[in-house]
Amino acid sequence: MxxxxxxxxxxxxxxxxxxxxxxxxxxxxxxxxxxxxxxxxxxxxxxxxxxxxxxxxxxxxxxxxxxxxxxxxxxxxxxxxxxxxxxxxxxxxxxxxxxxSESNLEALFEDAYFDGDEVQKKLNTIIDGFKEKQKRVFQMKYFDDLSFRQMSVILEISESTLKSTYYSAVKIIEEKIFL
The missing domain is CATH 1.10.1740.10 (RNA polymerase sigma factor, region 2, helix turn helix motif)
Structure with a gap:
């Protein structure tokens, strides 16, 4: 067991x-x-x-x-x-x-527990600009290291849709992070 x-x-x-x-x-x-x-x-x-x-x-x-x-x-x-x-x-x-979104970012950057550097702030800003579903999918996969199967159960969304959403978010981040 x-x-x-x-x-x-x-x-x-x-x-x-x-x-x-x-x-x-x-x-x-x-x-x-x-x-x-x-x-x-x-x-x-x-x-x-x-x-x-x-x-x-x-x-x-x-x-x-x-x-x-x-x-x-x-x-x-x-x-x-x-x-x-x-x-x-x-x-x-x-x-x-x-x-x-603007209020959430302000609250995060003013939070005494947030110790991020500029790249982290930019990443958070990019992620905060995502639509709600894309934001949650990216956070669960990237930060929480959940499998697409686990995310499918949690969010009640098919694994193929989650994969598409996640990799689309990754592409956006790659394009914007060092602009």
């Missing part, structure tokens, strides 16, 4: 759930944080979304059927929580998507 399978078994056992959840946090908290951070941009927002993600995981672990890996299932929850957060907050403050 794999470590994740053992962990899921413990999580579904009421007497072991809290201990197993602590173990789950140790293994996945940082990875999920960075996945979320790429979507919501700032440290404070990522912390809030991460907390909501783990609450949702804790409450719904009994519904985990094992059709995908535990890792993929949790990434999907984190992704959905991030999108919910953005939709909720962006509806409140902005009239159009360009204002959202």
């Amino acid at each position: 794999s470590k994740d399978a053992e962990l899921v078994k413990k999580l579904k056992d009421a007497t072991l759930k809290d201990t197993a959840f602590s173990e789950l946090l140790d293994v996945y908290q940082e990875r999920l944080y960075w996945h979320i951070r790429k979507i919501v941009t700032t440290h404070e927002n990522a912390d809030d979304v991460l907390q909501n993600t783990f609450i949702r995981i804790y409450k719904n672990i009994q519904k985990f059927e094992g059709k995908s890996s535990l890792h993929t299932w949790m990434y999907r929850i984190a992704y959905n929580e991030s999108i919910r957060f953005l939709e909720k907050n962006n509806k409140k403050r902005y009239d159009n998507i360009d204002e959202v």
Whole structure:
């Protein structure tokens, strides 16, 4: 039995759930944080979304059927929580998507935890200019190192479409990064 399978078994056992959840946090908290951070941009927002993600995981672990890996299932929850957060907050403050992108970049560059150099800033600016789907696909593949199969489960998009989207993003970045 794999470590994740053992962990899921413990999580579904009421007497072991809290201990197993602590173990789950140790293994996945940082990875999920960075996945979320790429979507919501700032440290404070990522912390809030991460907390909501783990609450949702804790409450719904009994519904985990094992059709995908535990890792993929949790990434999907984190992704959905991030999108919910953005939709909720962006509806409140902005009239159009360009204002959202500009505000997100400003927040990232002003964030005390961002220590990127000029190339990283340019990369973030290019990525932020992508359409939402292309941005998420690129971030999941490049930064999170997810397989196209995992991304297909998380985003509910065919692998061939994901590959096309990713390689199109790579080409755009290659063309713009050193201009």
